[in-house]
Amino acid sequence: MSTGKKKIDPAKRLREYDRELLRSSFVSLFWGVISERRRGAKFTLQSLADRLETDKSAVSRWFSGKLPNWTVDKIADIAGVLDLELKIEATDRTTGMVFTAAGPISQTVTISRTSITSAEPMRLPHFTVNVAHPEIRAAVGAG
């Protein structure tokens, strides 16, 4: 075995990771639903395959290791057959702001020190609160 440190392109590694984890998210999501359905009622991979108009072995392969690269249409089909409503949202990694297809759903509130009077100067000139929880929104008047 040769030794030495491997040259790595961090951006490429992260890109591949993101792809794999997104695939994994869908596969895991659907398998979680299927597992639950199989516990409570007669639900088989064959019935799922029939409703998707594909064969059972193909369906079984989706959940057998190698992560499938489903099209959006396929994801919609599987969700439809399982009678699931998918909720899509995205979080800005930098700001924490959450977006849906209908726009942002969280709000950033900036509280400035200019509204505070004190003989002792504050150490922090200002701070930012990322508000998502309704109770916190109400507390800071972000309603």
Next chain:
Amino acid sequence: MTFSATSLNIVRAERAGLIQRSPLRPKADKKRTLLIWPEISELLDGADVGTGFPHRSADALIGTFIAGHLLLLSQRSSNADMEKLEIVDEVWALCFRAPRPGWRLLGRFLEPRVFVGLRLYERHQLGSRKKYSAKANEVINDWNKALGSIPPFRANALGTYVGGVFRDVDGQEED
């Protein structure tokens, strides 16, 4: 509100020198914990060019494990993400199919959802079942040295070990 607590056993493991492996994109709501030696972590990040690490498949398996996503579990199949070795006391393998020829991170569960990976072997190094068990016994020795009196987690059902979403491939009950 999200509340995150570290168990006493995890603290003990970290005091013994084990570290919590983070996925490439760390998230606050992790569902499982992977503890490994720093040397293994460095190897997974490409410290030795001959191993083929880092590899997207291995990165993804670690990310999948920590995120609580679907894991294929088995006691007798080599085609699983995690295999519980039948002939050794509470020793599991986290199975990296790639880089080739495949690698096995052998270890034990400290608690439900907390896997301690103590030794990383190339699949060829493990060879036959007999040799496999010899290597697995080394894991038990490592465990005793690092964690002393803490017993490994024991359960009847494979899914109880990993929590989250899993598939017991030994069952294959569905049709």
